[in-house]
Amino acid sequence: MIAQVKEQFHRLFGKDPLIVSSPGRINLIGEHTDYNEGFVLPAAIDKKIVYAIALNGTNTCNAYALFNDEKVSFSLENIKPTKGWINYLLGVVYQLQQLGHQIKGFDCVITGNIPIGAGMSSSAAVEGGLVVGLDHLLGLGIDRMAMARVGQLAEHTFPGVKCGIMDQFANLHGQKDRVMLLDCRSLEFQYFPFEFSRDYKIVLVNSMVHHSLASSEYNVRRAQCEEGVKVLQEFFPDINSLRNVTPEQVEQYKHKLSPKVYDRCLYVTQENERVTKACAHLQKNELKEAGALMYASHEGLSKLYEVSCPELDFLANLAKEREEVAGARMMGGGFGGCTINLVRMDKVDEFISFVQTRYQEHYGKIPEVYVTSIEDGTKVEA
Ligand code: GAF
Secondary structure (H helix, E strand, O other): HHHHHHHHHHHHHOOOOOEEEEEEEEEEOOOOOHHOOEOOEEEEEEEEEEEEEEEEOEEEEEEEEOOOOOOOEEEEEOOOOOOOOOOHHHHHHHHHHOOOOOOOOOEEEEEOOOOOOOOHHHHHHHHHHHHHHHHHHHHHOOOOOHHHHHHHHHHHHHOOOOOOOHHHHHHHHOOEEEEEEOOOOOEEEEEEEEEHHHHHEEEEEEEEEEEHOOOOOOOHHHHHHHHHHEEEOOOOOOOHHHHOOOHHHHOHHHOOOOOOHHHHHHHHHHHHHHHHHHHHHHOOOOHHHHHHHHHHHHHHHHHHHHHHHHHHHHHHHHHHOOOOOOEEEEEEOOOOEEEEEEEEEEHHHHHHHHHHHHHHHOOOOOOOEEEEEEEEOEEEOO
């Protein structure tokens, strides 16, 4: 991909670009917890977006996306939201300007192999690649967490998804063969060696479903959690997010919450507990126990949080049938996209052929499967 963007860049703009690689992410457990100030356990992966980028000495930005053969241009003045992938670029430039940075015109060519709408966060990769590219070219000196915040705010203000910080964080902080436990309240994080990679592989199975509901329902979930916090604050005045709340406290005031808000709060508070437990198990290489928590996470996402879909439920159930799978669950925002499966290395091929056959028999389409590795976060290539 690097050679490809370089060549296109030369052809279009006739000079040498900076090359930036920006990965997608997986999340082992901790879904929809980030915007509730909870815990997540993500990692950057080998699927990525690649930028070739250079300043152009004008007030205009020109971007050419190889993945859909689309060229777009925009002026640095008066940036406003529009439609499509360009929104992520606009959002990043706008948020950098809001921080007082003097952004200058640039040319870029972008390509990538992160499947769109598969829950692997191609959008955070587009954002992270541009922030790192502009930071490098303009010498802005922004730290990585502040960069993540730029991407998150770009997402809030341009496509309008009120996402948490997980995707942008993972994209910008990833390290090869390490998973990260992030506390989304303090933004403190720890790296853990990915010990089980000696015996297990992370296998993503794409349901090939892209629900148009994803962004609108995402914001609804966030609002329901906020509503729950408001109600519970009456009884626990010190809380300011679901992070401070236990499942027992949600149970205790069930009668004060609407049924949907109760379900959402119960899920989030349970999921937070699962993340810390799963992390402890993974550190001791107790895959079976960690895997059981992944299945429980899926169950909660499906029944209580209602962000799964029949296809994802089907895939999670298929995984349960296989003794080589330690655990599986839907991953990311939901309503489609992938399941993440921890599969014993020697049985990966068998698992893939089983899942593809059964899914095709049931849904008439073959799910794409990605056997991933854990890689570094966004970086400028030498
Ligand atoms: C999406 C969001 F962008 C993340 O912030 C996170 O909330 C995730 O859905 C669900 O865990 O990827």
